Amino acid sequence: MTKEQEFLAYLKEIALLNEAVGLSEWDSQTGMPELGANYRAEMSSYLSGMAFDKSTNETMAGFMTYFENHPEELSDFGKQVYEKAKEEYDLNNKIPVDRFQEYMKLTSNAHSIWVKAREAKDYQLFKETLESIIKMNKEFIPLWxxxxxxxxxxxxxxxxxxxxxxxxxxxxxxxxxxxxxxxxxxxxxxxxxxxxxxxxxxxxxxxxxxxxxxxxxxxxxxxxxxxxxxxxxxxxxxxxxxxxxxxxxxxxxxxxxxxxxxxxxxxxxxxxxxxxxxxxxxxxxxxxxxxxxxxxxxxxxxxxxxxxxxxxxxxxxxxxxxxxxxxxxxxxxxxxxxxxxxxxxxxxxxxxxxxxxxxxxxxxxxxxxxxxxxxxxxxxxxxxxxxxxxxxxxxxxxxxxxxxxxxxxxxxxxxxxxxxxxxxxxxxxxxxxxxxxxxxxxxxxxxxxxxxxxxxxxxxxxxxxxxxxxxxxxxxxxxxxxxxxxxxxxxxxxxxxxxx
Amino acid sequence: MTKEQEFLAYLKEIALLNEAVGLSEWDSQTGMPELGANYRAEMSSYLSGMAFDKSTNETMAGFMTYFENHPEELSDFGKQVYEKAKEEYDLNNKIPVDRFQEYMKLTSNAHSIWVKAREAKDYQLFKETLESIIKMNKEFIPLWxxxxxxxxxxxxxxxxxxxxxxxxxxxxxxxxxxxxxxxxxxxxxxxxxxxxxxxxxxxxxxxxxxxxxxxxxxxxxxxxxxxxxxxxxxxxxxxxxxxxxxxxxxxxxxxxxxxxxxxxxxxxxxxxxxxxxxxxxxxxxxxxxxxxxxxxxxxxxxxxxxxxxxxxxxxxxxxxxxxxxxxxxxxxxxxxxxxxxxxxxxxxxxxxxxxxxxxxxxxxxxxxxxxxxxxxxxxxxxxxxxxxxxxxxxxxxxxxxxxxxxxxxxxxxxxxxxxxxxxxxxxxxxxxxxxxxxxxxxxxxxxxxxxxxxxxxxxxxxxxxxxxxxxxxxxxxxxxxxxxxxxxxxxxxxxxxxxx
Structure with missing residues (x-):
């Protein structure tokens, strides 16, 4: 395998994990049993955490550095992919994994809280959750x-x-x-x-x-x-x-x-x-x-x-x-x-x-x-x-x-x-x-x-x-x-x- | 973390992966778009491969050996979990990986051959495949x-x-x-x-x-x-x-x-x-x-x-x-x-x-x-x-x-x-x-x-x-x-x- 093929294979793993996260998300909104929400949050946050980890870990860092120093080893297509991956890497790499997982869990639970607040037509029931989400975004902004x-x-x-x-x-x-x-x-x-x-x-x-x-x-x-x-x-x-x-x-x-x-x-x-x-x-x-x-x-x-x-x-x-x-x-x-x-x-x-x-x-x-x-x-x-x-x-x-x-x-x-x-x-x-x-x-x-x-x-x-x-x-x-x-x-x- | 907690956290990862594989399986049988099948096979085999790898790799082997030598570090609950995990480990680990992969491929193909034989109402079309499956089982039995x-x-x-x-x-x-x-x-x-x-x-x-x-x-x-x-x-x-x-x-x-x-x-x-x-x-x-x-x-x-x-x-x-x-x-x-x-x-x-x-x-x-x-x-x-x-x-x-x-x-x-x-x-x-x-x-x-x-x-x-x-x-x-x-x-x- 060339280094580019290796890189593409690695990106494919991330894509497959994101696909699983996507399916989980679709299911949780279309028909997941109501009481399954907490279990689902665990699964989603594990898989998205893994995808996130792969997007930001040493292996990915290695690819980034390697191709920065060896751009000539990339095909035109590989170069396009690398540039987009680099953008996302720069975006993702700013947030510590544990904070990201915390955030995923927070937003995953927030959905059902929002649904309940809607039922009660009462913003107060959602306010605290919204506050946490905003607070974490404000924590991330300086990093991004x-x-x-x-x-x-x-x-x-x-x-x-x-x-x-x-x-x-x-x-x-x-x-x-x-x-x-x-x-x-x-x-x-x-x-x-x-x-x-x-x-x-x-x-x-x-x-x-x-x-x-x-x-x-x-x-x-x-x-x-x-x-x-x-x-x-x-x-x-x-x-x-x-x-x-x-x-x-x-x-x-x-x-x-x-x-x-x-x-x-x-x-x-x-x-x-x-x-x-x-x-x-x-x-x-x-x-x-x-x-x-x-x-x-x-x-x-x-x-x-x-x-x-x-x-x-x-x-x-x-x-x-x-x-x-x-x-x-x-x-x-x-x-x-x-x-x-x-x-x-x-x-x-x-x-x-x-x-x-x-x-x-x-x-x-x-x-x-x-x-x-x-x-x-x-x-x-x-x-x-x-x-x-x-x-x-x-x-x-x-x-x-x-x-x-x-x-x-x-x-x-x-x-x-x-x-x-x-x-x-x-x-x-x-x-x-x-x-x-x-x-x-x-x-x-x-x-x-x-x-x-x-x-x-x-x-x-x-x-x-x-x-x-x-x-x-x-x-x-x-x-x-x-x-x-x-x-x-x-x-x-x-x-x-x-x-x- | 105690070694037992580490072990349980590791088993949880396997369980979460299996949960994702389960959702994927449910979806592919209940309403996945027809042309999504090939993409889905990639995702499922990636996730189940990862679960299988975690169930049989060096880390799992390490836990098995450790608790065999340090049973006193397991709570009563941990002991129950360990024994079940050990059973499954022994089952999975007895077969050489390449033979197991061969077997997975064989049974995966066998399904469509069986479907074709059914359409033709003709056992002869399935016989050879069935023979191979039986033969491999006979090869595995002494190992199990x-x-x-x-x-x-x-x-x-x-x-x-x-x-x-x-x-x-x-x-x-x-x-x-x-x-x-x-x-x-x-x-x-x-x-x-x-x-x-x-x-x-x-x-x-x-x-x-x-x-x-x-x-x-x-x-x-x-x-x-x-x-x-x-x-x-x-x-x-x-x-x-x-x-x-x-x-x-x-x-x-x-x-x-x-x-x-x-x-x-x-x-x-x-x-x-x-x-x-x-x-x-x-x-x-x-x-x-x-x-x-x-x-x-x-x-x-x-x-x-x-x-x-x-x-x-x-x-x-x-x-x-x-x-x-x-x-x-x-x-x-x-x-x-x-x-x-x-x-x-x-x-x-x-x-x-x-x-x-x-x-x-x-x-x-x-x-x-x-x-x-x-x-x-x-x-x-x-x-x-x-x-x-x-x-x-x-x-x-x-x-x-x-x-x-x-x-x-x-x-x-x-x-x-x-x-x-x-x-x-x-x-x-x-x-x-x-x-x-x-x-x-x-x-x-x-x-x-x-x-x-x-x-x-x-x-x-x-x-x-x-x-x-x-x-x-x-x-x-x-x-x-x-x-x-x-x-x-x-x-x-x-x-x-x-x-x-």
Whole structure:
């Protein structure tokens, strides 16, 4: 074996351990017996600890030093892998193994505590756990820090390499202002769409049949995935042949599972189409949370926001639901789907107000890590911001600060990815339209050119390219929020009957 | 850390790895995406290889030698754990690694060859593979052998410690004769029960509701388990708080899932009630295949064979199934459930004829390992025995010698466990009846005293006691087939209206 082969074999062991951790995580969220949680935490923390140990131990250090001194022994491919592994090594190596294991155990238990706090709608039940998670993150930040400007930049970078609070502050101001202005126009001149049919009762089994058909058509491959039920939808990939998605079914609102599933399928399609050559290396899997969200949101917002797409899919839904939609024509249906109004729950927000939900979280996370705030005050801060940006106020913590799973998992700096995903998706859509006629394809029976364009420009590369490079290569320019604002304006002015 | 604590921590690592392998196995049988199989094989073999390595490597050898020379450093508990670990170490370590790997490869390939032979209904396609597996077992037996009387005793002992051909020859002769005589009486004087309603169509969702209610009442704890769908039902325990069961649903025969689920729940209840102190040691989990089967069969044959039980549960089934069972009274229903007749397929056999299927396999396995027979002759030997004991003859190898998966996996000496389970279950039932009135409890609304008796006498001990000791302590005597024969006679004479 050459030294490079040895290195790749070693990385494969880490990948296999992470796959086992992933399966454990999927299982713990989809159907693990309730009382199994403590045992599961032991197993997960043992396996992830082992993966972490292998990622940071003397052997790994040996590979790092060796290839630093003998770069000529690496093939081009090996060099790419080495560079990514080195990045992760530098990230991981800063934290002592026992602290990391402690952290894994903490976040593993935090999930069920969060679930209980949600049931009681009481942030107080979760506060102490959240405090511990934040405290450990604050302990780790100085260890991770390279040349980032602020503490929160350190966390941001873990999800979106190259992203800074400086960029985000500017971009988010532009987005906030743009959305506010669209919302103002709508409030003044818009005609409210009819939406009663959105709340028609449709049995879960029928909804499942519908969305399964739709996401298959979009390119989600069920021979490499599956669809399960969870409170909080997610996609989890064990490998490129096993990228699982979940959704939540609401009988009186088919749009929850419909858009939720279309969204998660976008994540799954990304993973299912990464080049096989990256298997068992740190280059397998999506390159950043923002790019990942660009794929899920391309599905949800661009495809799911297309009138041509719904002109094709609404008749299918109609055919599965008896007389549920009797008398509703295509335009009425589409307008109803794309209603926009203030709401309290992020994952139920429409595509226009959604970025505001993210901006609120971004501002709060920045406060937690760049200022010293009392965690006691978080629900009030949260509720005040909702009142300011969206004009509504949560009545309890379930509608407010307890709604998202992210913090229970220790994911701070993650939320901005969703808004980045919106902007990337719109920017990719603009670039895609230079090559293929997206609306025409969405009005046809074969959506494959869209999936193929995304595979060619995004999916296939896995993590071998950085977000900014991918976006630059695919669209010819850096992140630009204008495409999102243009897209939203056109879409919502159409729905609300506003002529410019 | 004391040396004992070190040893226990090391064993815990092995247990956690096995737990991950177990989860992977469960997932691959319940819903893994089809194309994920090859990736999954990599992960499973990596993890199980690591567990095996830890069980046999220098570190483990070090613990074995150390405690052999310093038994005084072990607590009573540590001594129990050490002895069990030593047994397993000796078993694993007797075979040279390369031969063991060869054997794993052979049995792994054998499975698909067996599947192909089944499809062709042709034993000849499997014969050569079977020959190699038997040959390797014959190579290993002298390495495993301690003081067992015959080669086949060595294999028997791996599944049921302390069991011998000497005991089984005697016991099985008695069982064979007893069952033959009951069958003769039934054939001469019995009144055939009505069975048409067994094949009424009942939707899976309704069956699921029914059996879920029933096994909960029996004591299967869903907060420590779950029920999934598979072609081949099984119970798989990750730990005592996560003992999962599966079943197969047949819409036109509710008895398949009903008795199947009740059976697997018995396995699950065993694992769910092992004493917490054995966690993460080789003493966690059931002590032998025979004792495990005694728990599943207690549920299936004793509880599921009780008229009082069905007098209570049939009304529930009726209430869930509209007019499906209109005009069927309790006695008719019960009699239909307990019909007995000759059949060719073991897993479809009724409780009276089942032990004959096992005795046939036992006799053949003994011939293979204790005599020199031509494997060429196996199908004829098999078919002749079915004709002799059950009065029917397989028309092809799929109905005959190819029906069971065990030999393809190299499991020789396993089959007798099923019959032991029958005998143990009846013997435990007899002993239980000295303390509590089982039929009265099964006619009541609270079955918990039964589960509690089994936990007190069997479950709690995990693998800390050998099968013969458990049976002796729980029933006051060694294995005695008379209880099974008495039970069967009484039950079937009742069903077939025979007065003695």
């Amino acid at each position: 820090k390279k040349n980032e400007a602020t503490n929160y930049d350190v966390l941001l970078n873990q999800y979106e390499p190259g992203m800074t609070t400086e960029i985000l502050d500017k971009v988010f101001d532009q987005v906030k202002e743009g959305i506010m202005s669209i919302r103002k126009e709508i409030a003044e001149k818009g005609q409210e769409p009819r939406t009663d049919f959105i709340h028609a009762a449709i049995p879960t089994s029928v909804q499942k049949k519908f969305v399964t058909t739709v996401i298959k058509k979009l390119g989600y491959d069920f021979s490499k995935g599956r669809l399960d039920d969870t409170v909080h939808p997610f996609m989890l990939n064990l490998n490129r042949h096993d990228a699982r998605i979940t959704t939540r079914w609401v009988e009186n609102d088919f749009t929850v599972a419909t858009f939720g599933t279309i969204h998660e399928a976008g994540h799954g399609m990304y993973e299912q189409n990464v080049d096989v050559k990256y298997d068992y290396t740190p280059l397998a899997g999506g390159t950043s949370m923002g790019i990942h969200e660009s794929q899920s949101l391309f599905n949800e917002i661009i495809v799911g926001g297309s009138q041509a797409f719904w002109n094709k899919q609404f008749p299918l839904l109609k055919s599965l639901t008896g007389d549920t939609f009797e008398g509703i024509d295509n335009q009425t249906f589409y307008n109803g789907l794309k209603e926009t109004k203030s709401s309290l729950i992020r994952i139920e927000a429409d595509s226009l107000t959604y970025p505001l939900h993210i901006i609120i979280r971004y501002e709060i996370e920045k406060m937690i890590f760049n200022q010293e705030i009392e965690l006691e005050d978080l629900p009030t801060i949260w509720n005040d911001k909702y009142e300011e940006y969206l004009g509504i106020r949560p009545e309890n913590d379930l509608e407010g600060i307890l709604q998202d799973v992210h913090w229970a998992g220790g994911s701070f700096g993650y939320f901005p990815s969703y808004a980045l995903g919106y902007m990337y998706a719109a920017q990719l859509h603009h670039a895609m339209n230079q090559e293929i006629n997206v609306e025409e394809i969405l009005g046809s029976d074969d959506y494959s050119p869209i999936r193929e364009w995304l595979t060619k420009n995004i999916h296939q590369y896995g993590s071998s390219r950085k977000p900014n490079q991918l976006i630059m290569d695919a669209t010819g320019e850096a992140l630009n929020p204008v495409y999102l604002l243009d897209y939203m304006k056109k879409l919502y002015f159409n729905v609300y009957g506003i002529n410019e | 052998k301690k003081n067992e009387a015959t080669n086949y005793d060595v294999l028997l002992n791996q599944y049921e410690p302390g069991m011998t051909t000497e005991i089984l020859d005697k016991v099985f002769d008695q069982v064979k004769e007893g069952i033959m005589s009951i069958r003769k009486e039934i054939a001469e004087k019995g009144q055939e029960p009505r069975t048409d309603f067994i094949h009424a169509a009942i939707p899976t969702s309704v069956q699921k509701k029914f059996v879920t209610t029933v096994i909960k009442k029996l004591g299967y704890d869903f907060s420590k388990g779950r029920l999934d769908d598979t072609v081949h039902p099984f119970m798989l325990n990750l730990n005592r708080h996560d003992a999962r069961i599966t079943t197969r649903w047949v819409e036109n025969d509710f008895t398949v899932a009903t008795f199947g689920t009740i059976h697997e729940a018995g396995h699950g209840m065993y694992e769910q009630n092992v004493d917490v102190k054995y966690d993460y040691t080789p003493l966690a989990g059931g002590t032998s295949m025979g004792i495990h089967e005694s728990q599943s069969l207690f549920n299936e044959i004793i509880v599921g064979g009780s008229q009082a039980f069905w007098n209570k549960q049939f009304p529930l089934l009726k209430s869930l199934t509209g007019d499906t069972f209109e005009g069927i009274d309790n006695q008719t229903f019960y009699n239909g459930l307990k019909e007995t007749k000759s059949s060719l397929i073991r897993i479809e056999a009724d409780s009276l004829t089942y032990p004959l299927h096992i005795i046939i396999r036992y006799e053949i396995e003994k011939m293979i390992f204790n005599q020199e027979i031509e494997l060429e002759d196996l199908p004829t030997i098999w078919n002749d025995k079915y004709e002799e004991y059950l009065g029917i003859r397989p028309e092809n190898d799929l109905e005959g010698i190819l029906q069971d998966v065990h030999w393809a996996g190299g499991s020789f000496g396993y089959f007798p466990s099923y019959a032991l389970g029958y005998m143990y279950a009846a013997q435990l039932h007899h002993a239980m009846n000295q303390e509590i009135n089982v039929e009265e409890i099964l006619g009541s609304d609270d079955y918990s005293p039964i589960r509690e008796w089994l936990t007190k006498n069997i479950h709690q001990y995990g693998s800390s006691r050998k099968p013969n000791q458990l049976i002796m302590d729980a029933t006051g005597e060694a294995l005695n087939p008379v209880y099974l024969l008495d039970y069967m006679k009484k039950l079937y004479f009742n069903v077939y209206g025979i007065n003695e």
